[in-house]
Amino acid sequence: MQQLINVFEGIGSTLQLLVRALSFSSTLWRQRQRFIEQCYLVGYTTLPIVTILCSFIGGVLALQAGYSMENFGAKQFIGTLVGLSMARELGPVMVAILVAGRVGSAIAAELASMRVYQEVDALETMNIPAARILVLPRLAAIAVMMPILCIIGDLVGWFGGSLTSKFFIGIESEAYFSALRRFMEFKDVMNGLFKGEVFGIVVVLVCCNIGLNTRGGPREIGASVTRAVVVSLILILVLDFFVTRALT
Amino acid sequence: MPDTGTTSTVSPFSGSENPAVSVTFENLSKSFGDFAVLKDISFRVDRGEIFVLMGPSGSGKSVLLKHVVGLELPSAGRVFIDKYDASEETTREKVRLALVFQAGALFNSLTVYDNLALYPREHQLADEAGIREKVMRALQILSLENAAAKYPSELSGGMKKRVAIARALVMEPQLMLYDEPTSELDPVMSATISEIIATLKEQYHVTSIVVSHDRDLALSIADRVGILMGGQLVHLSPPAGLRDPGDPRIADFLHPQIDLKNPRFRKLES
Known part of the structure; x- marks a missing residue:
């Protein structure tokens, strides 16, 4: 029962934090330096790992699909399968998981340390809301960077699949991309980007909220980081089901 | 009742005058679960005064200070900064107050x-x-x-x-709060910090509440000293009143004797 209450409390405080952060939206231009810094941290520093991961996911998808589809003479549709899978599902989900592990954990650790070492208390006594200078720039940064990361993840995944198809399955790039284009629509990519946007915002909000509500010392900071990442991962997969259901 | 008279602090930057503030604690109590940290505390810090709050570790001094800045909310009673309730968020917009944290x-x-x-x-x-x-x-x-x-x-x-x-x-605060400003410092640096606090009061007439264990600081710069023990305010007087506090607990806190033949921790064990 207590765990259920904690879950609802967590949802409530996260939504409150979102509303509070959005109420300071008009200050975003003044905070553009913080916003740019967060865009760099969220986007640029995450890009290499997104590129590596998505290229191999595309490659593995092509390999698995190639071996399976060869049995019933459908390997020319590998491009379609990799394209749709990356755009609609694996691209946004894998990028969100990376963001949770890399960016979310860093946010939770930083804000939890600031809370434990009284920096957040100092902000409050100065009448500077944490939601304004710590949460809003991060939310804005993820909202801008997540679609970019997803698009790059999709593209790299498609090319990973193309290279694997060419060298390991014997499907030429022209045939691969022709199949990819034939059954893919713009809507498929947009659905994926929308999912990525939802996941990114949820990850940042959850990690900010858990970080800011940390009490105790170094041990609790570690526990908060773990909790933030675990909750983010669960929410990504749960939301994935509902958002996919809503979009199809 | 909260004070509404006027005195002024002088800004060190613009030279302009800000209305100084008083702080009134009215039957303040605070509990964490079943543990009562503060028990029915009532006193008042006047405008422009340096009030030093002393007491053993864990007596509730820092918790009391956090009530003034709204970082803790009372279980019962109220804290007023002038006429404004300290637990309301808008108070920090109306009154400029600054807290110097123990760890900075x-x-x-x-x-x-x-x-x-x-x-x-x-x-x-x-x-x-x-x-x-x-x-x-x-x-x-x-x-x-x-x-x-x-x-x-x-x-x-x-x-x-x-x-x-x-x-x-x-x-440019109207109220300065210091949480253990001289802890973990060498004696010379402690004296320097005490001088700074006193100078800020002399030059800018800021109301100051200082939470400290430092007896020298209390005796040299305080206008009044309060002693908190077990969550209760057990002593309130000008510094001169600490020379003969009457209560043996306070005397032991202020002038602890090191007794190697009969150490305190042995008494606690028995």
Whole structure:
């Protein structure tokens, strides 16, 4: 029962934090330096790992699909399968998981340390809301960077699949991309980007909220980081089901 | 009842006068679960006064201080800053108050200069040139001009405390709260911090509440001293009243005798 209450409390405080952060939206231009810094941290520093991961996911998808589809003479549709899978599902989900592990954990650790070492208390006594200078720039940064990361993840995944198809399955790039284009629509990519946007915002909000509500010392900071990442991962997969259901 | 009379603090930056504030504790109680930290505390800190609150560790001093800035909410009773209830968020918009945290609570990702500039920047109190002037003036008052470009991790304990005071000073506060400002400092640096607190009161008439274990600080700069024990205010007097407090618990706290033949921890064990 207590765990259920904690879950609802967590949802409530996260939504409150979102509303509070959005109420300071008009200050975003003044905070553009913080916003740019967060865009760099969220986007640029995450890009290499997104590129590596998505290229191999595309490659593995092509390999698995190639071996399976060869049995019933459908390997020319590998491009379609990799394209749709990356755009609609694996691209946004894998990028969100990376963001949770890399960016979310860093946010939770930083804000939890600031809370434990009284920096957040100092902000409050100065009448500077944490939601304004710590949460809003991060939310804005993820909202801008997540679609970019997803698009790059999709593209790299498609090319990973193309290279694997060419060298390991014997499907030429022209045939691969022709199949990819034939059954893919713009809507498929947009659905994926929308999912990525939802996941990114949820990850940042959850990690900010858990970080800011940390009490105790170094041990609790570690526990908060773990909790933030675990909750983010669960929410990504749960939301994935509902958002996919809503979009199809 | 909360006070509504007037006295003024003088800004160290503009020379303009801010109305000084009083702080009134009315039957303040605070519990964490079943544990009562503060029990029915009532007293008043007058405008422009230096009030030193002493007491053993865990007696509730810092918790009491947090009630003044609204970081803790009372279980019962109220705290007023002038006529404003300290537990209301809007009070911090109406009254400028600054808390010097025990560990400084400096922003580790910012330089000393940016730590000081944060408040005026966020509240848009001046343009960048004006902010620079304010910050450098505060650093000058605390003899920290050479530390402006340093990060908190590069500072000694004493410098961190002085930077925390300088950061508070930039806010041009009507009420300064100090949480153990001389803890973990050598005697000379403790004396320096005490002098700074007294000077700020002399020059700018800021109301100050200082939570401390430091007997020398209390005796030398306080207008009045309160002693908190077990969550209750057991003594309230000018510093002279500490010479003969009457209560043996207070006498033992203020002048503990080191008895190697019959040490305290042995008494606790038995």
